[in-house]
Amino acid sequence: MTDDNGNPIPNPRSNATLYPNGFDPIITSDLTDAHGAVGLRGTFGGFDVDLSEGFGSNRFHYGLTNTLNATLGAASPTTFDAGGFQLQQNVVNLNLSRNYKTVLQGLNVAIGSEYRREWYALFAGEEGSYRKYPGALNDRPGGSQGFPGFQPRNELKASRSNVGVYADAELDVTKAFLVAAAGRFENYSDFGSSFTGKLATRYKFSESFSLRGTLSSGFRAPSLAQINFNTVFTNVVGGKPVDILLDRNNGPVSKALGIPALTQERSQSASVGFTGRAGSVLSFTVDGYYIHIKDRIVLTGTFADDDPQIGSILQGLNVGQAQFFANAVSTDTWGLDVVLANTIGVGAGRLTTTLAANANRLLIVGQAKTTPLLAGKEETFFGQREQAFVKASAPPYKINLTFDYNVGRFGALVRLVQFGHVLLYDYNGDPNPYRDRLTTDVALSYALTNQLRLSVGSSNLFNVYPNFFNPQATENGGAWDAVQMGSNGRFLFAKLQFRVSK
Secondary structure (H helix, E strand, C coil), X not given: CECCCCCECCCCCCCCXXXXXXXXXXXXXXXXXXXXXXXXXXEECCEEEEEEEEEEEEEEEEEEECCCEHHHHHHCCCCEEEEEEEEEEEEEEEEEEEEECCCXXXXXEEEEEEEEEEEEEEECCCHHHCCCCCCCCCCCCCCECCCCXXXXXXXXXXXXXXXXXXXXXXXXXXXXXXEEEEEEEEEECCCEEEEEEEEEEEEEEECCEEEEEEEEEEEECCCHHHHHCCEEEEEEECCEEEEEEECCCCCHHHHHCCCCCCCCEEEEEEEEEEEEEECCCEEEEEEEEEEEEEEEEEECCCEECCCCCCHHHHHHCCCCEXXXXXXXXXXXXXXXEEEEEEEEEECCEEEEEEEEEEEEEEEEECCCCCCHHHCXXXXXXXXXXXXXXXXXXXXXEEXXXXXXXXXXXXXXXXXXXXXXXXXXXXXXXXXXXECCEEEEEEEEEEECCCCEEEEEEEECCCCCCCCCCCHHHHCCCHHHCCCCCCCCCCEEEEEEEECCCC
């Protein structure tokens, strides 16, 4: 660990033989991601038929280096296998669509169904990554410091299935007036059923200007990870490292505080806007929107080990605090999207310039949703700090300016991204402002053949980071921070794209 000037400082939790000048634990990860899909297309009974099946798997395996288990003293390893988690999903889709040209000015109908199966698992790390060993050093925290590994009691396997059916229709009442409606019914093996719908319309005043609007309802079941994820992680609170339990939704600590079972989020939304062209080179779209989310799933604040209801449980688990996922709040979001695109000839090639801007405001509606066992603990359950995290998930604005130039087989792209500011709070209630930031993306490409293109480039070329990113000072939660941009800096890439001609 280091001070504000980057100098190592002795850590009383460390071992002087292994780390005489203190240490800075490093969390590593081994990520395995794979997916594949197969499908068939054809016609049957006048309908276009699309049948597909897709399977995906993501496995995240943690490790620790430059750390130790302090209860082992000088005999401790300095690297650990900390365990991890895996999510797998299999989806089967069947879609049938048909266009009836003789119904008014045209009617397009689509019906279909989807079957989805999901699996989620947590697996433990090696014993030394989580165990507190008995002996003379038993007054020190056990496990790999910085990030204790997943324990056998964290291990679990969960699964669920979902069946959905839907119908969609778009009717051109006249050549200028379109109306559309859609509905979807879903049944979850662990949540029961839901129905959502959508109504939309568009009126074309001319070939260069149209008005459009939409009303819709939405549904999102809590993910298997939100229901089942549980672990212990180390955070810095008041300048001191504290082990914090993130308990699963039906875990013993959650039950002791009366945290109810997670339920689905429901939403209602509306949008209205216009789209069109100005001349032959400039196109534009402008849309305003409103989104209301009821029973939004959020991460609560932390309850300490001196809490009269759960303190003894936390002490028995050797952790100082605990927090949970809960359907704690409802939110309203008001926003505006604007997209301008212009294409002109430059030299022997063509330059497309696109300006895309979003402005929005997220409001927390009413009081946090608590239970009788949480009476008087509203500020701990969902206080100023946790509310700021939710608001920071929707920064006040974001602007993209893209220049895309193509000449012959060559292409060049430059994108400037301006991120709006967000405001977070530390554990002491002090504000931590993340100011506006500008990043730059670049890419160069060359078409090797009509079907094969090679691209190289960089996202965030100049390695820009959030301006207020100092865990020693902010105590905002590190990996849990909901800031307006990523914190991984520059990303370099090379990709080969292959397109199959129809």
